Amino acid sequence: MSGDRKIFPDLESLARAAAESIAAAAGAVPANGTMSIALSGGDTPAALYRLLAGEYRERIPWQRTHFFWGDERWVPHDSPKSNYRMARETLLDPLGIPAANIHPIPTDLPDPETAALAYEEELRLHFKAPFPTFDILLLGMGDDGHTASLFPGIAALSERRRGVVVTQSPVEPATRITLTFPALERSRRTIFLIAGEKKRPIISMMFEQPEESRARFPAAMLSPAGELTWMLDREAYDAE
Ligand code: 6PG
Secondary structure: OOOEEEOOHHHHHHHHHHHHHHHHHHHHHHHHHOOOEEEOOOOOHHHHHHHHHOOOOOOOOHHHHHEEEEEEEOOOOOOOOHHHHHHHHHHHHHHOOOOHOOOOOOOOOOOHHHHHHHHHHHHHHHOOOOOOOEEEEEEOOOOOEEOOEEOOOOOHHHHOOOOEEEEEEEEEEEEEEEEEEHHHOOOOEEEEEEEEHHHHHHHHHHHHHHHHHHHHHHHHOOOOOOEEEEEOOOOEEEEE
């Protein structure tokens, strides 16, 4: 699979390496500029978010950082299943990020399709382009090889015109809002955060059979224009 692979003994050291990479990206942002970061959902990134809000609080110009999401579940923002709520609790509230810098996927709108169209418009307004160019894109991978809410075999995998669409997940919450490949692949620095032995079968296949993996697994299909780094813990990567 393309990109750099970095293997870590545990989630803590993986999170620290990701935090260092984000701090390095922040260092490249002009003094009067802003940094944009697209957050991943699920459980894995929480350790990173807590580290960023704690030890890395002074290392990054957070007041000049804008936060977006790569995907969201179609649940209220105060739901325990909300990617926004997880980031709010672990990162955004502890850092005191101003509301103007936080761009959640609007699950408070009447329906998912309206929300997808509204988010696409918000991205276009912020980036002044048809698709966003995030300074940093954080992604996870499900044990079926999905990333964001792009699941194996769905029509959204071939979407090249729209940047944000509604998809259906095989696991609850079923309805999702996700960025599509054209909206994800312009990012300057993409970091996959993957931990846990449930991910090992897919990761092994991605290393050993890259072509077949690229045909099957959305995480392997992603082909970013910028840097791509796979940060894996020992449980997800079987060295033998
Ligand atoms: C989500 C995420 C999803 C996640 C993977 C891995 O909304 O759940 O965006 O793509 O990154 O499912 O989740 P874990 O990190 O919890 O294994």
